[in-house]
Amino acid sequence: MNIIVCVKQVPDTTDVKIDPKTGTLIREGVPSIVNPDDKHALEEALRMKEKFGGKVTVLSMGPPQAEDALRECSAMGADDMVLLCDRAFAGADTWATSYTLGEAAKKIGYDLIICGREAIDGDTAQIGPQMAEHLHLPQITYVKNVETDGNKIVCERALEDGYEKIEASLPALITVIADLNKPRYPSVRGIVEAYREKKVTVWNAKDICADGTCIGMEGSPTSVKRSFAPEPKGKGEVLKGSVKEMSKQLVVKLKDKNVLR
Amino acid sequence: MLKVTINKNDCIGCGICAKQCPEGYELNDEMKAVVKNPNAPGVKEAAEACPVAAISVEGEAEPLVQKTKEEACEVKPALCDYHGVMVFAEQRGGELKKVSLELLGRARGLADELGVQVSAALLGQGVEKLAHRLIEGGADTVYVVEDPRLEKYNTHGYAKAMIELIKAEKPEIVLYGATHIGRDLAPRIAKRLDTGLTADCTELTIEAETKMLLQTRPAFGGNIMATIMCPDTRPQMSTVRPGIMKALEPDKNRKGKTVKFDAKLSDKDILTRIIEVIKERKQVANLEDAKIIVSGGRGVGSADGFKVIQKLADALNAEVGGSRVAVEKGWISKDHQVGQTGKSVRPNLYIACGISGSIQHRAGMQNSGCIVAINKDPNAMIFTVADIGLVGDLFEVIPALIEELRAAGIGQ
Numbered sequence: 001m002n003i004i005v006c007v008k009q010v011p012d013t014t015d016v017k018i019d020p021k022t023g024t025l026i027r028e029g030v031p032s033i034v035n036p037d038d039k040h041a042l043e044e045a046l047r048m049k050e051k052f053g054g055k056v057t058v059l060s061m062g063p064p065q066a067e068d069a070l071r072e073c074s075a076m077g078a079d080d081m082v083l084l085c086d087r088a089f090a091g092a093d094t095w096a097t098s099y100t101l102g103e104a105a106k107k108i109g110y111d112l113i114i115c116g117r118e119a120i121d122g123d124t125a126q127i128g129p130q131m132a133e134h135l136h137l138p139q140i141t142y143v144k145n146v147e148t149d150g151n152k153i154v155c156e157r158a159l160e161d162g163y164e165k166i167e168a169s170l171p172a173l174i175t176v177i178a179d180l181n182k183p184r185y186p187s188v189r190g191i192v193e194a195y196r197e198k199k200v201t202v203w204n205a206k207d208i209c210a211d212g213t214c215i216g217m218e219g220s221p222t223s224v225k226r227s228f229a230p231e232p233k234g235k236g237e238v239l240k241g242s243v244k245e246m247s248k249q250l251v252v253k254l255k256d257k258n259v260l261r
Numbered sequence: 262m263l264k265v266t267i268n269k270n271d272c273i274g275c276g277i278c279a280k281q282c283p284e285g286y287e288l289n290d291e292m293k294a295v296v297k298n299p300n301a302p303g304v305k306e307a308a309e310a311c312p313v314a315a316i317s318v319e320g321e322a323e324p325l326v327q328k329t330k331e332e333a334c335e336v337k338p339a340l341c342d343y344h345g346v347m348v349f350a351e352q353r354g355g356e357l358k359k360v361s362l363e364l365l366g367r368a369r370g371l372a373d374e375l376g377v378q379v380s381a382a383l384l385g386q387g388v389e390k391l392a393h394r395l396i397e398g399g400a401d402t403v404y405v406v407e408d409p410r411l412e413k414y415n416t417h418g419y420a421k422a423m424i425e426l427i428k429a430e431k432p433e434i435v436l437y438g439a440t441h442i443g444r445d446l447a448p449r450i451a452k453r454l455d456t457g458l459t460a461d462c463t464e465l466t467i468e469a470e471t472k473m474l475l476q477t478r479p480a481f482g483g484n485i486m487a488t489i490m491c492p493d494t495r496p497q498m499s500t501v502r503p504g505i506m507k508a509l510e511p512d513k514n515r516k517g518k519t520v521k522f523d524a525k526l527s528d529k530d531i532l533t534r535i536i537e538v539i540k541e542r543k544q545v546a547n548l549e550d551a552k553i554i555v556s557g558g559r560g561v562g563s564a565d566g567f568k569v570i571q572k573l574a575d576a577l578n579a580e581v582g583g584s585r586v587a588v589e590k591g592w593i594s595k596d597h598q599v600g601q602t603g604k605s606v607r608p609n610l611y612i613a614c615g616i617s618g619s620i621q622h623r624a625g626m627q628n629s630g631c632i633v634a635i636n637k638d639p640n641a642m643i644f645t646v647a648d649i650g651l652v653g654d655l656f657e658v659i660p661a662l663i664e665e666l667r668a669a670g671i672g673q
Contacts, residue, residue, distance in 0.1 A: 133420075
């Protein structure tokens, strides 16, 4: 069973800070990590490979330094690493990104594609479904449990108030959530191989025979008009005094505002 | 003459400037932005779009003249075939989701500004009975698409039906709830229609001059906001999380029509099979409907620390919420998470304890009626959205507060 796992290198956004003077992001010293949901995707792929044999390829689109993310996945056990890296890919929205990843997937070949539900820097959760549409594959999103016999998959898809059991035949694409599994740690041998022996395959737009009008900025239907730090509300009042005095004042104020009765 | 400088260390190579103003900027081989022509029209506007503020522009620029809708239509006549605002009316098991009415509320505002109609797309089997509620909530037309294959939500059947409806009715804007259904469905539709989709918008407005939809959403982990447009393709599509927009008061006297639409589905359009749907009895936190929420963040420090949060919540008969950090550290389960990647809430009272207040958190709670912040750090961002702030250690403040509540005879 050949499985492609899509991964993204993201800034560890829980540690991002804002410059209070300029209102912009301080990116210095913010570590890059493998997007958390994607690690669960990889873990599931590795488990399937252990059961059915085959190959796990990790696929990413990004700048040259995204190789680090791929090597981390390789150290966990992925067989092949493919990085899509080209100036022409830059500025892509989800439409163009899913086209680019989809074209690369065609070249690699697959029985199953697994994506994380969403990336923590974009939070769109759109790449999985749009890649599935591009490749005309059945999709199952928000997967929290999966079983397969190599021909079809049965997934538990999380809902707001429970879950549903869905079956699809392979090839298919699924997006997974953190409830699915616990990602393994890289093995020492894996680390040595990933960083010393294995090579990352780097493809540009030509390598995947991409249509120039479908990639990067050119291929993106959406564009950013403006980025800004949100305006502070600035109408609040800060209470003064001892803890007891502040607590007393708070209760009085909440009663005055009619929020507490 | 303008002076444009780009800080190479700050540039993240996202290409937004080059996309907005291709005559002014380009990316070099190191994937860094460089200035091509500092006097190209729109150089200043593109600098403002930089998410990391790496571009500075000195001097006065000629204001960028934007194309009006009529002018844009001359260039791309196809754009002007699209009229009206459509809402995907989400229902499950014949029960209309609240977010559908919230979207209709906003759709009404957008449509009135554009001088166009609001429609709702109601898909399912035996769901026509819900149409009147959509009309009362702001729809002029309800398209009812019924088919046994649509009885339960499935990606491929619903996508096909929506695509057929959009192709036939040509709405200029389509809105979806950012629910497990909406986020599964909308991207698929956008891809097949070759149009844009902006996820989790917190604000939707119409640009006065061009009449285009301005879609504002948190970006880069929710630490900044970005306004997104879809200039050259239609429809313009957005998802919006439950609890962000406000539903209209149901108006029983509103008039609207119900139109049956045949999506011409066949069995081969359905690519997955639903084996069963399991409702979990597990008590999941119902933050969306809560009147009062007490939330904890990094400052709570441990799962044990959350017992203090729970005590205050119990005293106020409130629900407990948590920040992304608290959930990621495993101090509280995911269904309690408030924020851009969790739930959007608007209770009457929101008490944030030990929460620094990243934009991603604020995006999920800033619409609350009254916000109280308790934090040790007087400079915490949470105080910028708080109505009342208490600077202090939450482990001292909360017990004192519970005592005062008791003394005032509030709660249990």
